[in-house]
Amino acid sequence: MTDARIAVELQEPPSPIGRNSSELPAGVDDAIAVTVASGGDSHLVDVAWKNLTVTSRKMKRPLLNNVTGAITDGFYAIMGPSGSGKSTLLNTLACRLDRGVNVQGELKLNGQDYSNAELKKLSGYVMQDDLLNAHLTVEETLRYTAELRMPRTTTPEERQERVETVMNSVGLTHVRDVIVGSPIKKGISGGERKRLCVAMELLTKPKLLFLDEPTSGLDSVTALSLCRLLRRLAMSRLCTVVTTIHQPQAKIFNLFDQLLLLNRGAIVYQGPAQDALDFFDRSGFPCPLHENPADHFLDVITPNHNDSVESLVAKEESLAKHYQPPPVEHLLDNPRPLVLPRDATPWHMQFRVLLRRSVKEVWRKRSTTLVLLLQTIIIAVLIGTVFLQIGTDQKSVVRRQPVLFFCVINQGMFGALIVINSFPSERMLALRERAAGTYHVSAYFLAKVTAETVSQLPAPIIFACIVYWLVGLQAVAAKFFIFMGFMILCSTAATSLALAVSAIARTTDMSVTILPMALEICRLFGGFFLSPANLPKYFVWLDALSYVKYTYVGISLNELTGLELYCTPPQLNAQGKCPITSGEQTINALGLDYLNMGQCAGILVAYIFICRFIAYLGVRFLKH
The missing domain is CATH 3.40.50.300 (P-loop containing nucleotide triphosphate hydrolases)
Structure with a gap:
């Protein structure tokens, strides 16, 4: 040209409107x-x-x-x-x-x-x-x-x-x-x-x-x-x-x-x-x-x-x-070629760009992450000081299970409440971008959940480091890292459940109403209040859907296996013997031996993938 x-x-063709120099920058x-x-x-x-x-x-x-x-x-x-x-x-x-x-x-x-x-x-x-x-x-x-x-x-x-x-x-x-x-x-x-x-x-x-x-x-x-x-x-x-x-x-x-x-x-x-x-x-x-x-x-x-x-x-x-x-026949009956531009970026490039964008969003919202970390530290210190160095005597048998259950409840709550607004707040923006052909839904979803998952990893890690040693659980490196791994899986499972709820719910109000009920059900059937053997048959399916149960059983098996307990003189029974001398006895008494740690971890991983797949389906097909 x-x-x-x-x-x-x-x-510009003649117009009764003159240009105002202040309307746009020079x-x-x-x-x-x-x-x-x-x-x-x-x-x-x-x-x-x-x-x-x-x-x-x-x-x-x-x-x-x-x-x-x-x-x-x-x-x-x-x-x-x-x-x-x-x-x-x-x-x-x-x-x-x-x-x-x-x-x-x-x-x-x-x-x-x-x-x-x-x-x-x-x-x-x-x-x-x-x-x-x-x-x-x-x-x-x-x-x-x-x-x-x-x-x-x-x-x-x-x-x-x-x-x-x-x-x-x-x-x-x-x-x-x-x-x-x-x-x-x-x-x-x-x-x-x-x-x-x-x-x-x-x-x-x-x-x-x-x-x-x-x-x-x-x-x-x-x-x-x-x-x-x-x-x-x-x-x-x-x-x-x-x-x-x-x-x-x-x-x-x-x-x-x-x-x-x-x-x-x-x-x-x-x-x-x-x-x-x-x-x-x-x-x-x-x-x-x-x-x-x-x-x-x-x-x-x-x-x-x-x-x-x-x-x-x-x-x-x-x-x-x-x-x-107006006559339009000459436009309708006279085909002219359409010169279409080449396709936009492929899937892998879309994912990379969207991941960078999501990471930047998370960084700009870092005050929320810092609040989560502060809450985690405060709760971890409180739990650690309330159950400070529980020891290995007979009293520790009664105190050990509540502290393990509290750990699960904590890691299954804060992360979930933070991500509950993830998809409802962005649904209309994502629909606009999808309508314009900006990206594939799968690239957007995977980039978003990856960025948010990585941003939430420090919380369960810090929590495990504080609680484990303050409470005085088994001082074995392997057991500590297994405990930390279960805390990460628990936090990720809870956030996955929250993502699924947020993707399916029509509004933020609906999602914040549904999620607390879902979390409460998971806590109720978490294996601490009632063992699966004592549940009514018509509630067994709810027990199977509780991520809390698998985390609680997993960290209980990790802590109790190989644990040696002793008795102080007042704690001996009438025969002069110690009632409980090993963690395995507690496992049998509580009925926790129906699963092993590997099964618990595997089920939690599957739970995470299933919840996130449900969340993807909600983002992909529900436009509300």
Whole structure:
């Protein structure tokens, strides 16, 4: 592309809106020019539809009723009152409809039928809600997105160059190192969040950019700034921009090239935005002087409770009489080739990138991990001092089992409560990233659970080091490390159970309600209060599902095997003998000999894998 052509394409058509120098950082227009120059093939694609009807099993009235139209290039606004079908049309074109929705009619991209997978490679989609990772900076968000979504043949240098170019083009360079933040964590502003969402989609050089209510929740100045940015992107022929918008201010309305006006699932008007005034004038509804055209259009097509049925029918008939659907046959019947970019990164690269991202998130949330470690140390010291050096006399027989059970309960609680919010808090973000084809679910799940598991390993290790020696359990190195291993398995099993609950539960409130009940059941059937032999038959299955039981039996066998006990003179029985002289006697008395340590460890490992597989299925298939 020549410099002259770039200059021509970047000239903004005459508009009643002049540029406000404060709306975006300096250099944004130059950055857009660079983006266009480096964008490769600038030929845009078109979408055409004819007799398109969209129905839902939940609603009797069609969401879209026999509509015809096309999108070629420019800046498109899809307007209409609430419930008119704006988002339905946008999501139909973008292949983002929910399950249970039926689509009938012709819908083609460059004259060809297209699939969701093909459209993902050619388009970007910005949701109404700014679903972003609160713990990453602006630059990190864009860099990870580039690594996951740009073609696998792209070099690291090219990715970073693309990130810099796009970040500059949307005016985010000045906040590149600022944390994105959340409602409870200060970060970038609302307008900057929306521009970041746009920037993430621009990284892949889309031919189509869909936006659902991008100005929702923004003040008038920020909304105008964002729409001016989108207009410049459209006029630079970087991509065709299609956005739904409810009731824009006059300055924003004047930025649109094309207008699609919908009401009750039908298109009332489609054509140049500035020609809509003439259309409504011809239909008998002229726009009063100094009134916002967008407000006037919506006032005309939105039913008023004071209007009679006859006036509403007459209004609809007048609008329908003067509206002529655009001719789309030449777009539908003339197939043009679709140049699809190469596939994005393979699975192993996705896992590596997502693991680095997850580790960074964990590090940014390290205060939570530090609190867990502090709790662990405090509880470990308390248990160790309460049962300080229990010894090996007859009294220790009574004290040893409670302290072992307390160890299991402790390691099965804190870690589980920390991860319970893992998936509910990120579910919508993960769904957005998956809908954009960012990664495979398995890569995301494995990276996340790996990072969280590693971050929680120090807690059971520190706990074992403190408790084991303060309590005075057998001073044998092998037994100490076996005890530590069971503490790690117990903590991991509990967090695995919590992950499964969090992945299946619809909300955080539901998960924090279910998990304590599940943990309490595991404690009740943990082998300390009742041995399996004394359980009612109809509760045996609950006993088998308790990770607490396998940990408790495992560390009990580890501690009691080879333990020699003695008696003080007052502890001798009537025959002058010591009642219990070995740990094996305690094992037999408590009925703990139905399992061995290897079986306990193996069952815990299987328990961990099964719970995490259930969690994966929840993340993969439950979208709520």
